[in-house]
Amino acid sequence: MIGVVGAGAFGTALAITLAARSEVRLWARSDAAVARMQTHRDAPRLPGVTLPETVQPTSSLADLRGATLLVLAVPMQSLGALLPLIAPLSPGATVAACKGIDLATLTGPTTVIGAHLPEVPAAVLSGPSFAKDIAGGLPTALALGCADDGVGASLQAALSTPTLRLYRTTDTMGVELGGALKNVIAIACGAAMGAGLGESARAALMTRGMAEMMRLATCLGARAETLMGLSGLGDLALTCASPASRNYALGQAIGAGTPRPAATTEGVATATAALALARKHGLDLPVTAATVALVAGDLTVENAMADLLARDLTTEDAR
Ligand SMILES: NC(=O)C1=CN([C@@H]2O[C@H](COP(=O)(O)OP(=O)(O)OC[C@H]3O[C@@H](n4cnc5c(N)ncnc54)[C@H](O)[C@@H]3O)[C@@H](O)[C@H]2O)C=CC1
Numbered sequence: 001m002i003g004v005v006g007a008g009a010f011g012t013a014l015a016i017t018l019a020a021r022s023e024v025r026l027w028a029r030s031d032a033a034v035a036r037m038q039t040h041r042d043a044p045r046l047p048g049v050t051l052p053e054t055v056q057p058t059s060s061l062a063d064l065r066g067a068t069l070l071v072l073a074v075p076m077q078s079l080g081a082l083l084p085l086i087a088p089l090s091p092g093a094t095v096a097a098c099k100g101i102d103l104a105t106l107t108g109p110t111t112v113i114g115a116h117l118p119e120v121p122a123a124v125l126s127g128p129s130f131a132k133d134i135a136g137g138l139p140t141a142l143a144l145g146c147a148d149d150g151v152g153a154s155l156q157a158a159l160s161t162p163t164l165r166l167y168r169t170t171d172t173m174g175v176e177l178g179g180a181l182k183n184v185i186a187i188a189c190g191a192a193m194g195a196g197l198g199e200s201a202r203a204a205l206m207t208r209g210m211a212e213m214m215r216l217a218t219c220l221g222a223r224a225e226t227l228m229g230l231s232g233l234g235d236l237a238l239t240c241a242s243p244a245s246r247n248y249a250l251g252q253a254i255g256a257g258t259p260r261p262a263a264t265t266e267g268v269a270t271a272t273a274a275l276a277l278a279r280k281h282g283l284d285l286p287v288t289a290a291t292v293a294l295v296a297g298d299l300t301v302e303n304a305m306a307d308l309l310a311r312d313l314t315t316e317d318a319r
C-alpha cells in the first residue's frame with residue numbers, strides 16, 4: 001500500500017495515477033473533505049476529476065501505518081510541522097513531492113525529513129507536471145532524486161505508471177533546488193508578462209534566471225546536469241510560460257496590478273530562502289532579489305527591470 005499525505009491538487013493527482021497499479025490511501029487533515037471525497041468520489045482541488053475506487057481517502061493517519069512508501073504532498077513550509085505526526089507510522093520510505101526551501105532551516109525537503117525520520121530513506125520527486133495533467137492521464141516525465149541508488153531504483157519502479165515516467169538520480173540536492181528555484185523565476189516571468197514587457201524580456205529572465213539557479217545549486221553541491229534536466233530546465237520551461245502555473249499567475253497579477261490569487265505559491269517563501277542562502281555564500285542573484293522586492297511591494301516591475309538592465313555589463317558566464 002502507498003500512502004499519500006496531503007489531498008491538495010498534487011497529492012490527489014499522484015494518488016489517482018498511482019492507483020492504476022497499487023492500493024493507495026490518501027490522507028487529508030479535514031474530516032469534512034474526506035467525507036466529501038468518500039461520498040462524491042471527486043477532488044476538491046481538481047474540478048471534474050473522479051477518484052478511482054482504488055484510492056481510499058482517510059483523515060486518520062493511522063490508516064497509513066504499514067505503507068511501503070509515503071508520498072508527502074503538502075506545501076513546503078508545512079512539511080516540518082507534519083513530520084512528527086508521520087514518524088510513528090514507520091514507513092518503508094518517504095518521497096517528498098513538495099517544491100521549495102524550508103525557511104526555518106534553509107534546506108530542502110529530504111533534509112527536513114531526515115531530521116525527523118533519520119532511519120527512513122527520503123527521496124524527492126520533481127519536474128514539469130501540472131496536477132490536472134497527471135490526474136487526467138496525460139504523459140508526464142519527472143525526476144526522482146534519492147541518495148541511495150538501490151532505494152531510488154525500487155522507488156522509481158513503484159512510482160512509475162503507464163503515463164508517468166520517472167528518471168532517477170542520486171543528486172537529491174539538484175532535484176530539490178531545480179523544482180524550488182524555478183518557481184521564483186516563474187513569478188518574475190509572470191510579472192514581466194503581466195506588465196506588458198514582452199516575450200523577449202521573459203526569455204531573458206528565464207535564461208538569466210536559469211544562470212542564477214545553476215549558480216546557487218552548484219555552490220550548494222548540486223550537479224549542473226541535474227539542473228539541465230526535468231527538475232530545472234524542464235520545469236522552468238513549463239512554469240514560466242503557462243498561466244496555469246500559480247507562481248506565474250501571481251507574478252502576472254503583480255505585473256498587471258490586479259488582485260493577487262489566493263492559491264499555493266511556493267516561490268514566495270523560496271525566493272526569500274534563496275536570497276538568504278545567496279547572501280550566506282556570497283552569491284549574486286539579481287533576478288531572485290528583484291522578485292523578493294516585487295512580491296513585497298518594494299519595487300514596481302518597471303523599476304525592477306530598469307535596475308536589472310542598468311547593472312554593470314559582464315560576461316555571460318560570470319558567477
Ligand atoms: N499543483 C501542481 O500542479 C503541483 C504541485 N506541486 C507541489 O506540491 C506541493 C503541494 O501543492 P498542491 O497540492 O498543488 O497545493 P494545494 O494548495 O492544492 O494543496 C495543499 C494541501 O496541503 C494541505 N496542507 C497544508 N498544510 C498542511 C499541514 N500542516 N498538514 C496537513 N496538510 C496540510 C492543504 O490542506 C491542502 O490540501 C507544493 O510544494 C507544490 O509546489 C508539484 C508539482 C505540481
Ligand SMILES: O=C(CO)COP(=O)(O)O
Pocket residue numbers: 099127128129130183186235238239244245246247248264265266
Ligand atoms: O510545479 C508545478 C508544475 O511543474 C506547478 O506550478 P505552480 O505551483 O506554479 O502551479
